[in-house]
Amino acid sequence: MAFTVPGRDTMNLDVIKAVLESAQASKRNAPRMIGSGKGAVPMDQVLAVMPRRKLTRDDFLKSETKHFKEKADREASLPPEHVPLVNTSDLMGTLKATWDLMEKQTSMSVNQVVIQWPQKYSTAKMEDLSRIHVVDLMVRKTHKGSYLVCRTCSPAVYDGGIGFLLCVDDPKGDTVYLKLYNFVLLLEANQYEWDTILPIGTILLIREPSYYTNANVTDLPYIMVESPSDVILLESDNPIISDVSWKREGMKTIQPRATTGEAWKAEGLNDFKASRWFTSAVCFTACIKLGFEIEVSRLNRAEVYLRMGWNNSALHDAQAALDSGTLSDDMVRKAANRKIKALYALGRYQEVSQLASSFEGDKVMAEWITKANQRMEERTTGDYDWLKLYKGAEKKSFSPDIADYTGPVEVKNDSDGLRGTYLTREVKAGELLMFHKPSVRLSPSDKPRTSIPPSIFRMIHVPALRTTEDKGNHRMFCKAVQRVWDDRHMYDTLRALYGGETAEAPKPFPPPLSHSMPLERPTQPCVDIDVEYLQGVISFNAFRLDDDGGQALYAAPSLMNHSCIPSAHAEFIGDAYMVRARRDMKKGEEVTIAYIEKQASFDEKRYRLMSTWRFNCECGVCKADDEDGYDAREIRRTLSKKMDDIGEQSSVVCDEASFRRLATEAKKFCDNMKRTYHEEHGKKTGGLKYELVQPLRYYGTVLRHLGVVTNDQSYTKQVIEVKMQELIASGLKITDMSVSGALHKGKNTIPVDTSQVPQFYEFGVIAALEIAQHFRELSDNKRVKRWLNVAVWMENIYSGGGLPVFKFREATALAIVGLSDLL
Numbered sequence: 047m048a049f050t051v052p053g054r055d056t057m058n059l060d061v062i063k064a065v066l067e068s069a070q071a072s073k074r075n076a077p078r079m080i081g082s083g084k085g086a087v088p089m090d091q092v093l094a095v096m097p098r099r100k101l102t103r104d105d106f107l108k109s110e111t112k113h114f115k116e117k118a119d120r121e122a123s124l125p126p127e128h129v130p131l132v133n134t135s136d137l138m139g140t141l142k143a144t145w146d147l148m149e150k151q152t153s154m155s156v157n158q159v160v161i162q163w164p165q166k167y168s169t170a171k172m173e174d175l176s177r178i179h180v181v182d183l184m185v186r187k188t189h190k191g192s193y194l195v196c197r198t199c200s201p202a203v204y205d206g207g208i209g210f211l212l213c214v215d216d217p218k219g220d221t222v223y224l225k226l227y228n229f230v231l232l233l234e235a236n237q238y239e240w241d242t243i244l245p246i247g248t249i250l251l252i253r254e255p256s257y258y259t260n261a262n263v264t265d266l267p268y269i270m271v272e273s274p275s276d277v278i279l280l281e282s283d284n285p286i287i288s289d290v291s292w293k294r295e296g297m298k299t300i301q302p303r304a305t306t307g308e309a310w311k312a313e314g315l316n317d318f319k320a321s322r323w324f325t326s327a328v329c330f331t332a333c334i335k336l337g338f339e340i341e342v343s344r345l346n347r348a349e350v351y352l353r354m355g356w357n358n359s360a361l362h363d364a365q366a367a368l369d370s371g372t373l374s375d376d377m378v379r380k381a382a383n384r385k386i387k388a389l390y391a392l393g394r395y396q397e398v399s400q401l402a403s404s405f406e407g408d409k410v411m412a413e414w415i416t417k418a419n420q421r422m423e424e425r426t427t428g429d430y431d432w433l434k435l436y437k438g439a440e441k442k443s444f445s446p447d448i449a450d451y452t453g454p455v456e457v458k459n460d461s462d463g464l465r466g467t468y469l470t471r472e473v474k475a476g477e478l479l480m481f482h483k484p485s486v487r488l489s490p491s492d493k494p495r496t497s498i499p500p501s502i503f504r505m506i507h508v509p510a511l512r513t514t515e516d517k518g519n520h521r522m523f524c525k526a527v528q529r530v531w532d533d534r535h536m537y538d539t540l541r542a543l544y545g546g547e548t549a550e551a552p553k554p555f556p557p558p559l560s561h562s563m564p565l566e567r568p569t570q571p572c573v574d575i576d577v578e579y580l581q582g583v584i585s586f587n588a589f590r591l592d593d594d595g596g597q598a599l600y601a602a603p604s605l606m607n608h609s610c611i612p613s614a615h616a617e618f619i620g621d622a623y624m625v626r627a628r629r630d631m632k633k634g635e636e637v638t639i640a641y642i643e644k645q646a647s648f649d650e651k652r653y654r655l656m657s658t659w660r661f662n663c664e665c666g667v668c669k670a671d672d673e674d675g676y677d678a679r680e681i682r683r684t685l686s687k688k689m690d691d692i693g694e695q696s697s698v699v700c701d702e703a704s705f706r707r708l709a710t711e712a713k714k715f716c717d718n719m720k721r722t723y724h725e726e727h728g729k730k731t732g733g734l735k736y737e738l739v740q741p742l743r744y745y746g747t748v749l750r751h752l753g754v755v756t757n758d759q760s761y762t763k764q765v766i767e768v769k770m771q772e773l774i775a776s777g778l779k780i781t782d783m784s785v786s787g788a789l790h791k792g793k794n795t796i797p798v799d800t801s802q803v804p805q806f807y808e809f810g811v812i813a814a815l816e817i818a819q820h821f822r823e824l825s826d827n828k829r830v831k832r833w834l835n836v837a838v839w840m841e842n843i844y845s846g847g848g849l850p851v852f853k854f855r856e857a858t859a860l861a862i863v864g865l866s867d868l869l
Contacts, residue, residue, distance in 0.1 A: 093649050093683075098676045101656045103547075107511055114508050118162045126187035129259065129267050131180065134199075134221040137213050140266060141203050148206055148498055155501040157206040159520075163509040163548055165578035167273035168253040172286070175253065180220035185267050188256040194269070195251050195280070195287060196222065202244040204498055208233065208520065210240070214250065219293035223268035224250075226277060228577050230524035231324045231531075234494035242303060242325045243279070243569065249287060251278040274527065275575045279567070303329070307338020314346060322495075323354045327568040341367040345377070348384045352391070356532035358572075361388035362564035379405065386414050393449065395421045421449035428453060428478045432847030435619050436854055443489055443596065444620030451481045455637055457555045457605050465552070467606045467637045473627045475802055476843035479614060479637060480625040484598035485536065486526045486584075487621055488518060509548040509578055510585045511660075522597045523577075523584045530580075531571040534562040543604050545582030547660065555605060586659060591621060598623075608659070609638035610651065610667040611734060611777075615807065615844055616640075626844065629802030644805055645736045647683055648672060670723075670730045678722040682737055685719045689741035696748050705752040712745040735775040739809060742772040746816075762820050769817050776804035776813075782832075785821075789828060796835045807844045811837050811855075818865060834868055 097105070107115075151157075166188050178192040196214035199221070203211040209227035216222070232240055253276045255269045271277050280287055304310040314329030327350045333343035344363040351360035364385035367373060373381060382401060389398045398418040402411040424430055428451040438444050454470045473479070503517040530537035538557035545552065562572050587604040588597050603623050606614070615628045616639045625639065642654050648671035655663055662668075671679065692712050699705065719738055728735065746768040753761030763785045770783050782790040782797035790797070804810040814837035821829040841852040 089650055089653075092653060093647075096649065096653060100662060101652055103511070103656070103660050106657050106660075108513060110506055111508055111511055111513065114160055114162055114506060118508065121186055124186055126184035128183075129185050130265065132221050132223055132266060134213065137221060137223050137266060138200065140223075140263070141200055141211055141213060144205060144211060145203050148204060151206060151499050151501050153500055153502075155206075155499075156504055157501050158504045158506070159207040161505065161507045161509065161578075161581065163578065165272045165509075165581075166254075166256045166270075166276075167574060167576050167578075168276050169574045170254060172253075179218050180216045180222045181218065183222070183255070183257040183267075183269070185257045185259045188254055190254055192255070193251055193253050194255050195249065195290060196224070197292065198244060198246055198248045198250065201246060202226070202232075202240045204240065204496065206498060206501060207503070210244070212244070215292075215294055217290050217292050223266050224252075225268050225270045227270065227272050228524075228527065229274045229277070230527040231274075233524055234496055234521070235322070235324065236495045239322055239325050239495075243328065249280040249282065249284075251280050251286065252276060253278070273575045273577045275571050275573065279569045302332075304332070307333045307336040307343075310336065311338065311343065311346075314343075314350075318346070318350060321353075323350050324568065326350045327354070331568060341370050341372055341377070341381075345381055345384060348381075348388070351532070352384065352387055354532075355391075355529060356565065356568075357388040357391040358562045359532050359564040361385060361392070364388060379408075383410070386411075390414070390418065390421075393421075393425075395419075395425070395449065417447070424481075425449040425451055427451075428481065430481065430846075432845055433850045433854060435622075436845065436847065436851055439618075439620045441620075443491060445483075445487070445489075446620050446622050448481065448483065448622060450483060451478065452602055453477070453479045455479055455602075457602075460636075464607075465555075465605065467602075469631055469633055469635050469637060471633050473631050475627055475629050475800065476846065477627045478624070478846055479627060480603055480623070482600050482603055482623050484621055484623070485539065485601045486522065486529050486588075486599040488522045488525050488597045490596050492521070492525075494521075507581065507585065510546055510582060512585070512657075518597055519584060519588070522588050522599065523581050526580050526584055526599065527571075527575060527577070530573060530575065532562065532565055534573050535560045537573045537575070539601050540583050540599075541576070541579060543583045543587050543601065545579040546586055549579050549582045555602075589618075589623070591618060596621070603639075606637055606639045608641040608655070608661075608663060609665045610640060610644050610663055610736075611665050611731065611805075612638045612640045612644075614639050615803070617807075617844070626846065628805075628843075645739060647686075647737060648674075648679055649676075649683075667731045667734055667736065670727045674722060674724055674727065678724075682719055682722040685715045685722075686737055686741060688715050689719075689744050692748065693740075693744035696744065696751060700755075702752070702755045705748060705755055708748045709745075709752050712741075712748050716741050716745050732777060733774050733779070734777045734805065736805070738775045739772055739806065742768055742775060743809065743813075746772065759824060762823050766817055766820050769813050769820075773804055773810065773813050776806045776809055777802065778804040778810065785829075786824075786826070789832070796832050796839060798836055798839075800839060803840055803843045807840070811840050811844075814840060815865070822865065830865070831868055834865055 170191065172193070175191060175193045178189060178194055180194070180196075182192075183189065183194075194216065196216050198212050198214050200213040205211055205225075209225055210229065210232070212224040212226060214222055214224045232243060252269065252271055255271070257267060257269055259267045303313050310329050310332040314326045314333065317323075317326035317329060327347055330343045330347035330350065334340055334347070344367045348360040348363035348367070351357070351363065364381050367381045368378065368385065382405065386398050386401055389395075389401070395418040399415050399422075402408075402414040402418070405411040430448060435446055435448075438446055454473060455467050456470050457465060457467055459465050502515060503520070504513070504515050505517075505520060506513045526540060530540065535557065538553060538560060539555075542553040542555035542557050565572060584599060588599045590597055598621050600623050603616070603625060606625070613628055613631060613635065614637050615626050617624050617626075625637070627637075641659065642651060646654070648668060651668070652662060655661060674682075689712065692708050692715070695704070696708055699708070716738070719741060720735075723735055723738075746765050749761050749765045749768060753759065753765065766785050767783075770780055774780060779799035779802070780797060781799055784790065814833050818830050818833035818837065821827075821833060838849060838852055841855070842848050845851045
């Protein structure tokens with residue numbers, strides 16, 4: 047269950063949290079921060095108070111979360127009981143007080159939401175339920191096998207968090223307090239839309255209602271509806287309430303926005319122009335029910351549904367209009383175009399091409415044919431216009447128009463029953479394994495229309511065992527609910543992703559193909575929505591995109607497990623997620639990715655992995671780092687900070703003496719850092735020493751500056767050697783480390799093992815280019831060409847675009863200067 051407490055946050059935090067929040071973050075070297083907003087703290091402060099032992103899930107069970115969990119367990123252990131009915135005037139006073147509080151809310155107000163568990167939702171069919179009344183309700187009970195019919199007696203009051211508060215009465219005239227949560231289509235709407243969808247007199251049917259007592263206000267028990275699929279908005283002529291008469295007289299009945307089809311159409315068009323998609327769909331649905339311009343109304347509603355992402359119902363409306371046989375030629379084309387848009391969004395490209403081909407000589411339809419054929423080719427072969435995609439990704443919030451490609455991979459359980467993604471055949475380094483658009487996307491441009499001023503949003507999520515002030519996570523959940531509202535197959539797909547340790551086991555992936563019936567009413571979803579599971583899916587699987595506030599959820603990519611030595615390279619191109627093999631791999635090998643930055647220290651990684659995903663990494667790097675011991679890792683972190691300082695100083699000093707001093711210090715710090723790795727470390731990790739990469743890069747930069755100011759080419763050879771060490775620490779196997787003399791002979795035309803690429807794309811390509819540049823300064827053109835080929839090879843592996851993409855990349859363009867004649 048969930049409830050919202052408007053007002054200032056007065057919760058006591060656990061001791062570690064208090065210690066962390068009291069620390070002042072240093073601005074020097076832009077320290078890594080944990081958390082967001084005012085609650086963000088430096089990672090160094092987190093590590094200082096972390097236990098040195100292996101972390102467990104209990105280490106992240108905060109006292110406040112534990113308190114709410116224990117409270118829920120106590121409540122569940124008590125027997126149900128009848129309580130006095132709600133006093134209507136007291137309830138109205140509470141709603142008015144909440145309304146007034148929301149009106150006075152400022153950007154500094156704190157709206158605290160507590161998501162407890164379990165959150166209830168019904169899967170019962172209406173024919174299996176019988177009617178009850180308010181007097182039959184018992185607190186601490188979910189009334190299985192029953193439904194309640196009630197009528198709103200007050201406007202919906204937004205609670206500032208995730209729900210609406212209402213006063214409702216039943217046919218016998220008894221009042222009850224209703225908390226309607228997660229009705230996401232209204233959560234980011236405005237007062238006009240709230241009053242349109244839930245005006246006074248709206249008749250509601252609540253499936254299997256749950257009744258609770260309020261710990262703070264004991265005389266105001268309430269019904270809590272946590273899933274939007276559990277409340278059905280009934281029209282007055284619904285057969286379910288044909289025998290219902292309302293005891294309370296004088297109640298204001300539903301005041302429809304319009305009474306005629308023509309008026310409903312006008313209202314729908316006005317809402318459409320104002321981008322109020324949900325209320326616009328309601329208006330056009332009323333037109334259809336009244337029999338007013340049915341086919342036109344269907345096409346209008348189809349366009350609204352397309353804007354909402356309800357492609358299945360948009361397709362049905364467009365098809366029904368076409369099947370009517372009453373449309374003019376112009377309207378037939380309009381209906382076909384909307385059907386094509388829906389089919390295209392559903393990935394049914396063959397049908398797009400077939401329908402568009404029936405309009406001979408139509409330029410717009412010809413464009414649809416071209417696009418559909420491109421998508422079919424992409425989905426089948428994995429061949430994309432990579433240069434066009436990378437150029438497009440320069441734009442903010444870029445969302446490429448592509449088809450999803452899933453290569454030679456499958457999802458299955460290993461011998462221990464753990465689910466992962468595995469290869470179905472042998473692959474080579476660089477082969478495309480997946481390229482997917484998001485299933486759910488939150489764009490920074492998606493702005494709430496609510497009239498309530500923005501406030502600090504603090505959510506305590508007991509099932510996920512976490513507290514956050516990031517409202518983006520909840521907004522992503524809202525997007526997911528809207529996404530599945532019209533799409534049963536997408537709901538089944540998201541139910542196949544991991545939902546957290548308190549949730550049911552995930553369904554098999556991929557789910558069987560299921561076809562959704564079109565929505566009967568836009569206010570009622572086509573599926574019974576398990577909101578707790580979807581919240582868990584978002585919490586544990588959503589990716590934060592590079593742009594400001596953007597998030598995305600992907601289906602198949604979410605089923606790859608983590609490793610700090612990932613077998614695959616993952617990269618965003620706009621909001622599309624690309625996965626390529628990082629090395630040559632055999633059939634049956636697991637495809638893994640890195641959930642966090644690989645160069646983070648072992649202690650930081652174990653904190654972030656356990657706090658976010660609730661597991662400890664057992665990869666070779668983590669095992670080797672763990673064996674180094676805490677003291678060695680602490681020395682490593684200290685030295686790394688000193689090297690950050692050297693990197694900062696090297697960008698501001700310009701005299702020989704300063705560069706000599708920095709070079710001496712950098713060499714000493716790098717040598718000391720190498721000593722913190724035990725003798726077998728490199729053998730266990732394939733040479734990977736992540737924390738050494740950036741220090742070596744700083745060292746090479748200082749040597750480079752020193753060579754320039756002294757005009758001494760001996761430093762150039764030292765820079766090359768350090769750059770090679772940097773690449774080795776990144777996981778590249780160099781077969782020829784010579785900096786002079788005869789070239790090593792062998793099968794490879796480049797001096798590296800091409801069966802795997804280094805773990806860091808940015809460092810790897812640029813380091814290879816820099817080595818090529820330095821050999822150019824030494825007039826060793828053969829080695830220039832070989833190392834330039836290394837850079838091109840790595841770029842080709844990572845991007846699949848070959849030389850054109852390599853030339854385009856801004857990160858490498860500056861480094862190519864002086865080498866373009868060799869490309």
